[in-house]
Amino acid sequence: MMKSLLIANRGEIACRIIRTARGLGIRTIAVYSDADAHALHVREADEAVHIGPSPAAESYLLGDRIIAAAQETGAEAIHPGYGFLSENADFADAVKAAGLIWVGPDASSIRAMGLKDAAKKLMQEAGVPTTPGYLGEDQSPDTLQAKADEIGYPVLIKAVAGGGGKGMRRVDSPADFADMLASCKREASASFGDDRVLIEKYILTPRHIEVQVFGDSHGNVVHLFERDCTLQRRHQKVIEEAPAPGMSEAARAEICAAAVRAAQAVHYVGAGTIEFIADASQGLSADRTWFMEMNTRLQVEHPVTEAVTGQDLVEWQLRVASGEALPCAQDDLTITGHAVEARLYAEDPVTGFLPSTGPLRIFSLPDTIRADSAVMEGDAVTPFYDPMIAKLIVHEGDREAAIDALAEAIDDVAIWPVKTNAAFLRNCLTTAEFRAADVTTGFIGDHLDRLTGAAEPSEAAWWIGAAARAEIDGTAERLTDHGPWSQWSGFRLNAPARSLTAVVHKGDVRVFDLVQSPPDAFLPREVDQDGVLVFERGNAFLFETPHAIARAAGAGGDGGIKAPMPGKVISVDIAEGDSVNDGQKLLTLEAMKMEHVLTAPFAGTVAELSAKTGDQVKEGTVLIRIEAVE
Structure with missing residues (x-):
C-alpha cells in the first residue's frame, strides 16, 4: 500500500478521498488555488501546496504544477478525483512518467473511451448495444x-x-438544428477544447441507468450493480439511487454483463462507470437499453453504490493502484436495501438555477445521514468552480423508506444567505411520479414550474418568526412607531394581557398575539443580522421588522438587466434601439462553465446597451436597459 497521496482536486471529493486515505494510514497532500486557501480540503489534509490563481485554468488544470507539488512533498501517488484532470490521458501519462502512481485507469483506456464516437464503435465491436x-x-x-x-x-x-452534461442539446425540429448546433459547439469548445459532435436518436421515454465497474491489474473485472440517475436537469444529475427501481434480476444480469464486457474491451483498471440509456416505455428491459458512454473515473454518485454493497470504492481505488487484486470477487457482491443521493447546489431554482455565491453565515446539514461536503459555516462559495456544496445520502431497507428519510433530512438543511436548491430537491423527492419511479430524464424540464415555484411560509413559520422577533426586541411594545400596523386594537379593562408583534416577509405584514397558543409545529430558527430566519421544507424564510422593510424599499423596476454573476458575454442578440418582446433573448453569459441566457423582463425598446461579445463582467453590472412600451 502507498504511504503518501496527493489529491489533484478540491471540494467534497478531495475531503472524501482524504477521509479514506487517513483510515488506511496514508499521508495526504492537498493542492489549492487562491480562492481555496482556507478551504476545508486544505485544512483536513496533512499538507497543502498552493498551485496558482483562482481560475481552474490557472491552477487545478495545470498538470505540470500538480506533478511538481507531488514531487516537492514526496508524494508517491496522485488521485485525480472527478472533473478537472481525472479523464485527461496526457496527464495520466505524465504522472507515470514522473515516477508516480496514477490512481486511475491507463491512459490508453481513457483515450479509448474519451471520445464518444470512437467509444461507440469500440462497444459495437465488443457486442455492447449502442x-x-x-x-x-x-x-x-x-x-x-x-x-x-x-x-x-x-x-x-x-x-x-x-461529459458532465455539458455540450449536449436536444433538437425537436429541423428549424432548431442550426442554432442548437452552434450553441453546443460553443459550449463544447469552451469546456473541452474540442467542438466536434455526434448525433444520436433521442429516446422519448428515457431512463438513465449506469453500472459501476472495477478492474485490477491482474485481469479481474467486476460490476457493483447499477444506479438509476434518471432525475436530471439540463443533462446534469440531480437525484441518484441504487438499485434501479423496476429492474428485474434477468435484466440486471444482462445489463451488468454488458458493462463488464465494455470494461474488458479496453483492459480497464480502476473505478469506472458504463452509462446506458433505456427506453422505459414498457419497463426496464435489456433489449431496450443501449450504451451511451463510459466515465473513466469515480462518479459523483458513487456513495449510493457504497451504501448498498457495503464497499468503500476509494479504498478499492487505492488498493488497486498499489497493485493489489480486487478486494471481492463477483459472487461476493450483493445488494442490501436501497440508497438515494441528492446533490445540494448553491443555486436559486426560482431564478432559473442561477449560481449563488458569497459567505455562508449559516451552514448546517442534517447529522442523521451521510452528508459529504467541503464547506463549513463561515466559508464562502466562490464563482470559480462547480456550485455543488454537498451530497446528502440515505440508506434504508427499501426505496420508500429511503425517499422518506432523505426528504425528512432536507427539512433540517439550514443555509444562509447563499441560496440553495434544497426545497427543489425535496419537491422532486415528494412528487407522486418519482415515488412511483414513473419519471424520465425530461421530467424536471416538463414540470419545472411545479418544482421550482417560490414557496410561502406556513402559519407555524410565521408564528415562530414573530415570537423570535419579540424575543430579540425584548418586549412586544417595540411595535410603536412602526407604521399603521403598530396600532393596538381590542384593548379593554379586565381582559387578558396581549403581546402583539408585527413581522414582515417579502412585503407581507402580519401582527401576532403571542399570548395565544402557538401552532403545533415548531421549526428550527436562526437569528441573522437582517432579521429572523425560519427554515422549513428546504426553504429559508426571512422575517423582518416593518421599519427594516421601509429602509430597503424602492429598488428595481427600471428595466436594467444586470449580470447575475461574474462571467463572460459570449453573444449579444440585440442592438441599441431595437424593439424587444417580453421574454425575448437579449444576450448569453458564460459563467461556471455554463451558458446563461438573459431575457427581456417586458416588451419595450433597448435604450442602452453597454455589453459586447467577449466582455468580462462583474456581478451586478448593468448590461442592458429596456424602456417599456408606452
Missing part, C-alpha cells in the same frame, strides 16, 4: 443537419469530448 446515430468525421453543419434529418427528430447533439 443507440442509433451518426459518428462520422464530416463535421460540416450541412452534413450534420442532413444526418439528423435521416435519423428523425428528436435527436441529441453531443460533444465528442463531452
